[in-house]
Amino acid sequence: MATSMLPKHLSDNGALVERHWQELNSRRRLYSWLGFAVLVLALSGSLWFANDSNAGKFFDRLPHFFDFVGDLAPRDGLEIFRAMFDRPSPYDDGSFKYNYPEGRLYLTESFYIPEYVHKMLETVNIAIFSTVIGTFFGFIFCFLAARNLMPNPWIRGFVRRLMEILRAFPEVVIAGFFLAILSLGPIPAIAAVSIHTIGALGKLFFEVVENADMKPDEGLRAAGGNWIERVWFGMVPQVLPNFASYFLLRLEINVRASTIIGAVGGGGIGELLRLSIGQGHQAKTLAIVLLLFATIFAVDQFSAWLRRRLVGDQAFQLAQ
Amino acid sequence: MTSANRLSPLEMDAIALRHPHLLQGSSNKRLRTILISVGLVVYLIFSWWFFSIGHVLGNANWGIAGTYLADWVSYEVRPEIRIARDKTMTLDYQRNSPLGHNPNPSWVVLDKETVTRTVEIPASTTQASKPKTSSSFSFMTPGSALGGANAASEQSRTETRTDEVITRALVTLNRSTKIEIADGLVRATHGGETLTMAVDGQNTVTPQGVLPTWATQKRPGEKITLAFGATGWAEVEGDEVSVRNRFFGWANFLFDTNSPFFGKSYGEVLKLITSGERIDPTRSNLSLAWNNILYNAEWQHLDVWTKLLQTVVMAFVGTLFASLVAFPLCFLAARNITPNFLTNQIVKRFFDFLRSVDMFIWALFFTRAFGPGPLAGMSAIFFTDTGTLGKLYSEALENIDDKQREGVKSVGATPLAVQRFGVLPQVLPVFASQALYFWESNTRSATIIGAVGAGGIGLKLWEAMRTNSDWENVAYMVLLILLVVFIFDSISNALRSRLIGQKAH
Numbered sequence A: 001m002a003t004s005m006l007p008k009h010l011s012d013n014g015a016l017v018e019r020h021w022q023e024l025n026s027r028r029r030l031y032s033w034l035g036f037a038v039l040v041l042a043l044s045g046s047l048w049f050a051n052d053s054n055a056g057k058f059f060d061r062l063p064h065f066f067d068f069v070g071d072l073a074p075r076d077g078l079e080i081f082r083a084m085f086d087r088p089s090p091y092d093d094g095s096f097k098y099n100y101p102e103g104r105l106y107l108t109e110s111f112y113i114p115e116y117v118h119k120m121l122e123t124v125n126i127a128i129f130s131t132v133i134g135t136f137f138g139f140i141f142c143f144l145a146a147r148n149l150m151p152n153p154w155i156r157g158f159v160r161r162l163m164e165i166l167r168a169f170p171e172v173v174i175a176g177f178f179l180a181i182l183s184l185g186p187i188p189a190i191a192a193v194s195i196h197t198i199g200a201l202g203k204l205f206f207e208v209v210e211n212a213d214m215k216p217d218e219g220l221r222a223a224g225g226n227w228i229e230r231v232w233f234g235m236v237p238q239v240l241p242n243f244a245s246y247f248l249l250r251l252e253i254n255v256r257a258s259t260i261i262g263a264v265g266g267g268g269i270g271e272l273l274r275l276s277i278g279q280g281h282q283a284k285t286l287a288i289v290l291l292l293f294a295t296i297f298a299v300d301q302f303s304a305w306l307r308r309r310l311v312g313d314q315a316f317q318l319a320q
Numbered sequence B: 001m002t003s004a005n006r007l008s009p010l011e012m013d014a015i016a017l018r019h020p021h022l023l024q025g026s027s028n029k030r031l032r033t034i035l036i037s038v039g040l041v042v043y044l045i046f047s048w049w050f051f052s053i054g055h056v057l058g059n060a061n062w063g064i065a066g067t068y069l070a071d072w073v074s075y076e077v078r079p080e081i082r083i084a085r086d087k088t089m090t091l092d093y094q095r096n097s098p099l100g101h102n103p104n105p106s107w108v109v110l111d112k113e114t115v116t117r118t119v120e121i122p123a124s125t126t127q128a129s130k131p132k133t134s135s136s137f138s139f140m141t142p143g144s145a146l147g148g149a150n151a152a153s154e155q156s157r158t159e160t161r162t163d164e165v166i167t168r169a170l171v172t173l174n175r176s177t178k179i180e181i182a183d184g185l186v187r188a189t190h191g192g193e194t195l196t197m198a199v200d201g202q203n204t205v206t207p208q209g210v211l212p213t214w215a216t217q218k219r220p221g222e223k224i225t226l227a228f229g230a231t232g233w234a235e236v237e238g239d240e241v242s243v244r245n246r247f248f249g250w251a252n253f254l255f256d257t258n259s260p261f262f263g264k265s266y267g268e269v270l271k272l273i274t275s276g277e278r279i280d281p282t283r284s285n286l287s288l289a290w291n292n293i294l295y296n297a298e299w300q301h302l303d304v305w306t307k308l309l310q311t312v313v314m315a316f317v318g319t320l321f322a323s324l325v326a327f328p329l330c331f332l333a334a335r336n337i338t339p340n341f342l343t344n345q346i347v348k349r350f351f352d353f354l355r356s357v358d359m360f361i362w363a364l365f366f367t368r369a370f371g372p373g374p375l376a377g378m379s380a381i382f383f384t385d386t387g388t389l390g391k392l393y394s395e396a397l398e399n400i401d402d403k404q405r406e407g408v409k410s411v412g413a414t415p416l417a418v419q420r421f422g423v424l425p426q427v428l429p430v431f432a433s434q435a436l437y438f439w440e441s442n443t444r445s446a447t448i449i450g451a452v453g454a455g456g457i458g459l460k461l462w463e464a465m466r467t468n469s470d471w472e473n474v475a476y477m478v479l480l481i482l483l484v485v486f487i488f489d490s491i492s493n494a495l496r497s498r499l500i501g502q503k504a505h
Helices: A012-053 A058-066 A067-071 A077-085 A113-146 A153-170 A171-182 A185-210 A216-224 A227-265 A269-278 A281-317 B001-008 B009-018 B027-050 B053-059 B062-073 B143-151 B266-275 B285-294 B303-332 B342-354 B360-370 B374-398 B402-410 B415-450 B457-466 B469-502
Strands: B074-079 B078-082 B090-095 B110-122 B154-176 B177-182 B185-190 B193-201 B206-207 B215-217 B225-226 B232-236 B240-249
Touching: A012 B374, A058 B360, A067 B360, A077 A113, A113 A153, A113 A185, A113 A227, A113 B027, A113 B062, A113 B402, A153 B215, A171 A185, A171 A227, A171 B062, A171 B266, A171 B415, A171 B469, A185 A216, A185 A227, A185 B053, A216 A227, A227 A281, A227 B360, A227 B415, A269 A281, A269 B360, A281 B342, A281 B360, B027 B053, B027 B303, B062 B074, B062 B469, B074 B193, B078 B154, B090 B154, B090 B240, B110 B225, B143 B374, B154 B240, B154 B374, B177 B240, B185 B232, B215 B457, B266 B285, B285 B303, B303 B374, B303 B415, B303 B457, B342 B374, B360 B374, B360 B415, B374 B415, B402 B415, B415 B469, B457 B469
Parallel strands: none
Antiparallel strands: B074 B240, B078 B090, B078 B240, B110 B154, B154 B177, B177 B185, B185 B193, B193 B206, B215 B225, B225 B232, B232 B240
16 A cells, blocks of 8 residues: 655645545544454354354254245145135145135125135234324324424423333333233234334424424414414424325334234234244145235335325335 | 404404415315314224224223233232131242242241141142142142042041141231231231231131221122232131232342342342352352352343343344345346346335335244244344345435536446445445444344244243233343343444434434
8 A cells, every 4th residue: 555655746735734634544444444343243243143042053954944935835826815715625624724714704694704814904904003093192292392392301301201112112012911911802912013103103203393394383473372273283284294104104114013913912914824834834824925915015005105195205214 | 463453353354355265275175184084083983893992991900900010120929828727827938939948037927836736637628619829738738739639539637746836927018007817817907997807717708897998808708808009918718818018129130049149138249259258169159149140040131131132133133134235236226327127127126025025924934944043033134124225225326416426437437436436425324324223123123023933032021921920020121122222222323423414313
């Protein structure tokens, strides 16, 4: 490296600047390398630790990696759709593996909803319901947490801390706690997802409120509006599109979250998926995966489209 | 405001007439608001019915909720006093009592006396009728340990032996709450009121006088439950008084009851470590103490910390690999960098695929492939986040300023140099910031995929909750998780605001 070679034709001051720049440069390079070394060290340590504490070792399991894919192949391709729509299977031997029609939910004498579609709808409805609850409370909290609307630092700080705790509190604990009190069913999942949603949406909402235009608020204050009027007429109309966009974003996340919560005992499709993978029911597993994939994909696309209509290109911010 | 006050109603009407669009929204808009509100209400009613919320909440056991919540930060000591027919008593504590193997707390005062007597042992008449915790079967009545199985050979045996028995027991829960048992009478005092109950040593409890509000008895003769609020509660049965004395705090957090350091104050432990004689001749007291803490049977510190580290590692490695893989791919997905529609679409749909097959499904699959453990969780995070980060990265690339790129291109740079000097400086801070954000949020979500078997603290948390009695361990783990999330939040926030300035949130 030619760091110490100074060009001859520079003036004294120029040489000084040059030397200073080169010093800075080499120090920056040193820091970059140091950071890189720390990263590599942390990564290799982490990998070793993960491999060491895993039940199967990475290199032992790698040759068998696709075994389970083979295990998942159904007897024929149509089986997946028979499982999905609860049609009788030609392989039916009375076992749980092929008892597709048993899960039918009859609405009328002859019209039924397939089991997995029903459970999928339940999961999606858990997500929607908890997003609505979370939005409602997040909507109330965000105005109390925004600096421009709540001058009292104590209330603001309290609401912000509260939302932080709600956000960081592990969902699985809330679900488990309510599962211990209530019977099995979707309510623990709703509680867990909506409590988390309150914290997450509250944070996003109050950031929107803080970035809002204060002129309508000033106008209302000049006309003698009280706090609620200022919020309702000055703030809400301009933040509503952003709120709606974040609502949809959260809905996407919550569909996934309610699936996972379902798997740990909250009902819905997640539980069925966990069970059918555990029991090795190929067609059922693939049917559920396909259904889940389609649902999540559809919800994502729909929400992306609607958000783009609501707030234009701002819609791309992702948030947890 | 003052000028508004001077307007006469007529003038105001005139203004309103001149600008009707300002004061009244279009009917379309108002109709929409009404429709949305009605739709929302209908939806909420539907969901109430769909999830049968009213029914579930009505059937919930809210009394237990309070106990579980109290368990988070407190523990119970359960002296159980069995009363024989001759009104003598024996005292027993729950198995694994937080007080150790020979509990002798100062709040339980016993009068003992040694008697030689003939005891009639009712084989299983009293025990078979009601279920009890296993710890309540004391050594005094060996026949009853078999419970209902022995019920067929229902007979009374007599035996002569010499025992030390308790004639009087006084349990003081706090200043205003105490229970005294002597001569077949249980006298409970709480908040200035005293309730005396007669127990017959078999199965009947008879309260003397009116039951105060804190005592309940469902049917005459049956057990009486005394609720003392946060101090604890007690159950008086015909042959047993079970007291639950609740103490604030986490019991035996450092040393479990098997440890030689158990029951010693901090000063004593410190003295033992620094200058005491070796307890275990093969190693120093310090290493023994440390070992006892790590392998504390109740709190399992080492295991909890290892599992927590697994969670952190899962999020770290998963996100790092995801951003490393998404980085080159996003150049292919961005239509301004790679002007090939087919390539763009293929890579973008690939990202969508990785994202839409949810982290949960990936976790279940990798758990099958690698076995339970952090490798599975790591791979799940890696796969999902490659999709998410790839999508975000390619969107960031599509939004860059083209001038820099054109400038670099105009001086005749190679295509690679154009990306390096024309594109990368613009997007690298954004990329890094987004990777950091996902690292932080994955630290949170790694907990829950752990619960389905993909490694980390999730499963441990879930198992602790399933027992319904280890809520203090749940509280400990939650506290550690919150701490870790908080630390990583701060690190990631600090790094991000350095990377892209103050607008990071």
